[in-house]
Amino acid sequence: MAVLNKIRQRSVFLIVIIALALFSFVLADLIRNGGAISQKAENTIATINGKDIDRTDFARKVEAASRSFGTGGSSIQAVNYVWDQQIRETVFEEQFEELGIKVGKDQVNELLGESLANNPTFQNEAGVFDKAKMQEYVANVKATSPQAYQQWLDYEASISKGAREETYLNMVKAGVGSTLKEGELAYKMENDNVDIKYVQLPFSSIQDADVNVTDAEIQEYVNKNVEKYKAEASRSIKYVIFKEEASQEDENEIKKDVAALLNDKVEFNQNTKTTDSIAGFTSVENVEEFINQNSVLKYDDTFKYKKQLPATVADTLYNLAVGQVFGPYKDGEYMKISRIVAQKQMPDSVKASHILVAWEGLRTAGDLKRTKEEAKTLADSIAAAVKGNNDTFTVLAAKYSADNSNKDKGGDLGYFVPGAMVPAFNEYCFENKTGDQGIVETQFGYHIIRLDDQKNEQKTVKVATVAQKIEPSEKTINTIFTETTKFQISARDKDFEEVSKENEMTVRPVNKIKELDENIPGLGAKRTIVQWAFNEESKVGDVKRFEIPEGYAVVQLTAKADEGTMIVADASLTVKPILIKEKKAEMLRSKITGSDLQAIASAQGQTVKTASALNMKTPTISGAGTEPKVVGTAFAKEIGGVSSPIVGNNGVYVIEVTKKTPASGLDTYISYASQASKSQVGLVNTKVFEALKEAAEIEDKRSKFY
Numbered sequence: 001m002a003v004l005n006k007i008r009q010r011s012v013f014l015i016v017i018i019a020l021a022l023f024s025f026v027l028a029d030l031i032r033n034g035g036a037i038s039q040k041a042e043n044t045i046a047t048i049n050g051k052d053i054d055r056t057d058f059a060r061k062v063e064a065a066s067r068s069f070g071t072g073g074s075s076i077q078a079v080n081y082v083w084d085q086q087i088r089e090t091v092f093e094e095q096f097e098e099l100g101i102k103v104g105k106d107q108v109n110e111l112l113g114e115s116l117a118n119n120p121t122f123q124n125e126a127g128v129f130d131k132a133k134m135q136e137y138v139a140n141v142k143a144t145s146p147q148a149y150q151q152w153l154d155y156e157a158s159i160s161k162g163a164r165e166e167t168y169l170n171m172v173k174a175g176v177g178s179t180l181k182e183g184e185l186a187y188k189m190e191n192d193n194v195d196i197k198y199v200q201l202p203f204s205s206i207q208d209a210d211v212n213v214t215d216a217e218i219q220e221y222v223n224k225n226v227e228k229y230k231a232e233a234s235r236s237i238k239y240v241i242f243k244e245e246a247s248q249e250d251e252n253e254i255k256k257d258v259a260a261l262l263n264d265k266v267e268f269n270q271n272t273k274t275t276d277s278i279a280g281f282t283s284v285e286n287v288e289e290f291i292n293q294n295s296v297l298k299y300d301d302t303f304k305y306k307k308q309l310p311a312t313v314a315d316t317l318y319n320l321a322v323g324q325v326f327g328p329y330k331d332g333e334y335m336k337i338s339r340i341v342a343q344k345q346m347p348d349s350v351k352a353s354h355i356l357v358a359w360e361g362l363r364t365a366g367d368l369k370r371t372k373e374e375a376k377t378l379a380d381s382i383a384a385a386v387k388g389n390n391d392t393f394t395v396l397a398a399k400y401s402a403d404n405s406n407k408d409k410g411g412d413l414g415y416f417v418p419g420a421m422v423p424a425f426n427e428y429c430f431e432n433k434t435g436d437q438g439i440v441e442t443q444f445g446y447h448i449i450r451l452d453d454q455k456n457e458q459k460t461v462k463v464a465t466v467a468q469k470i471e472p473s474e475k476t477i478n479t480i481f482t483e484t485t486k487f488q489i490s491a492r493d494k495d496f497e498e499v500s501k502e503n504e505m506t507v508r509p510v511n512k513i514k515e516l517d518e519n520i521p522g523l524g525a526k527r528t529i530v531q532w533a534f535n536e537e538s539k540v541g542d543v544k545r546f547e548i549p550e551g552y553a554v555v556q557l558t559a560k561a562d563e564g565t566m567i568v569a570d571a572s573l574t575v576k577p578i579l580i581k582e583k584k585a586e587m588l589r590s591k592i593t594g595s596d597l598q599a600i601a602s603a604q605g606q607t608v609k610t611a612s613a614l615n616m617k618t619p620t621i622s623g624a625g626t627e628p629k630v631v632g633t634a635f636a637k638e639i640g641g642v643s644s645p646i647v648g649n650n651g652v653y654v655i656e657v658t659k660k661t662p663a664s665g666l667d668t669y670i671s672y673a674s675q676a677s678k679s680q681v682g683l684v685n686t687k688v689f690e691a692l693k694e695a696a697e698i699e700d701k702r703s704k705f706y
Contacts, residue, residue: 046086201604
């Protein structure tokens with residue numbers, strides 16, 4: 001009781017203690033997990049003008065983009081596509097909100113009707129867009145497919161956004177135009193002419209090697225033009241490849257296994273407790289079944305020309321008799337044995353004509369409502385009508401053929417080689433003779449085929465081949481893994497280049513990898529390597545092993561460069577030519593002496609040249625190239641005056657104006673002003689987005705998630 005009384009007396013104190021303990025527990029959990037702020041950061045893939053872009057929503061859009069790209073696109077391409085769309089959507093949305101640009105439901109429905117007008121899903125019996133059909137479709141996908149319904153909502157949103165964007169851009173375009181004075185200027189730039197005499201001292205007269213540009217000069221130039229020479233964060237690596245390739249021992253073992261398939265063998269049957277005789281490849285009757293059971297490549301039932309056989313064994317296979325077997329032999333990545341199943345004479349090209357009869361549902365049918373049965377009846381009727389009558393064939397091809405590429409040419413397909421047509425069509429053309437006619441069904445419809453000509457008949461062979469892929473054994477794979485691991489450990493402790501040399505490995509350097517790069521030269525798409533290189537915990541000199549389709553790549557991080565201004569080595573490629581040109585200009589200017597063109601030309605071993613009818617719209621000087629600064633100077637000078645040296649694109653010039661021919665002028669310059677306006681309006685869509693994007697504050701965290 002005494003203890004209980006003491007607890008009651010200190011109840012407030014105990015409550016405070018328990019509360020503090022609970023608070024400490026929660027606080028520790030928050031610290032351990034980075035806190036609420038950290039959790040928010042983990043769910044944010046970017047911040048654009050203060051707006052956080054949700055990672056989950058972004059990932060959903062990337063997944064949808066990947067599906068639309070198909071197998072031809074990579075994940076990072078989908079990410080970049082969605083990123084560009086996200087920036088555009090965000091910066092434009094700010095403008096819409098600021099200006100109060102909205103799109104009503106009725107307008108969205110109207111736009112949906114326009115965009116879906118030609119989609120049969122939303123058309124009525126008359127082939128006209130039906131709003132009720134669209135509503136029925138939306139209700140159906142909402143009830144049956146959340147994914148399809150989300151796609152529809154995204155589509156609606158894109159239509160709405162597109163309408164608001166168009167409204168916004170039209171407002172900008174309304175403020176873009178050119179005055180009559182600007183039209184007059186455009187007219188004068190195109191039609192005012194000037195004639196000159198000139199002396200050119202070309203930059204090419206001085207070799208680049210004779211001009212010295214120091215690193216300090218390059219650095220000074222970069223410092224003066226920092227905005228032009230910004231550098232993204234980058235990483236440099238070098239790597240070696242350990243390929244999981246079959247050893248000679250593996251190859252010999254596979255060859256032995258393939259050779260064992262040639263001969264008959266006896267096996268004990270556990271079920272019947274008897275010995276069974278199993279026919280080998282040399283004597284087996286059902287060759288197709290044997291190949292499909294014992295080969296990684298399935299049976300090929302087609303006849304081959306000599307040029308289609310493996311080059312290294314073509315002569316041997318082509319000259320075998322039916323039933324003879326050859327092998328084992330190596331063909332690329334396979335070990336093979338082959339048997340000649342049949343031989344026949346076949347042309348190497350065929351000329352044919354056809355009439356294609358389609359039916360409703362085929363992509364060749366267009367608006368046809370014909371059933372397949374009706375199509376077959378029509379095809380039979382046409383075949384009977386054209387038999388032996390080329391003129392009728394031509395007439396009916398024009399009338400009935402669904403192949404628009406040749407129906408007006410009597411269905412003439414010209415000459416084609418084996419494999420150029422779909423299998424059934426190809427088989428008919430090469431299995432029959434000139435003059436034959438028949439009907440063949442393909443995925444395009446019924447073809448009434450007429451064989452017009454066949455060329456270069458020659459022997460072909462049907463080759464049955466058992467193939468086994470030459471792959472490394474488990475022993476070889478384990479050996480390669482062990483060698484890779486040993487190399488990796490040695491490269492951490494010693495010089496990467498020296499260890500590579502000791503192991504006779506080729507080192508491949510890759511410089512200036514960007515944070516969102518995906519492809520590594522020589523390795524292909526290896527995003528994991530890029531992510532490792534940019535990981536904060538990865539240090540210069542670190543070595544790591546990565547699995548690749550061919551085996552393993554052992555990679556060393558060799559350099560890290562943060563975002564900022566280009567270093568001299570990187571800027572040199574673009575800055576050095578600029579400085580060389582500037583120095584050449586000074587060298588050439590200092591050589592110019594004399595008060596008239598002839599004296600200047602004579603002193604420099606040049607000639608005085610002439611150029612007529614120059615204008616400022618296309619400032620090209622015959623024999624010198626495009627020189628806007630020179631032509632502009634000519635228009636500013638009086639006739640007869642000799643200019644000071646002018647530094648142009650291709651050299652240093654001294655000019656004398658010999659004639660000026662002002663344009664006669666127009667009563668109104670509205671056509672030129674209109675043309676200038678159209679040109680400016682045409683740039684609005686691109687330039688406005690570029691300006692909004694450049695002005696935006698963007699924090700990009702994509703590389704942490706992809």
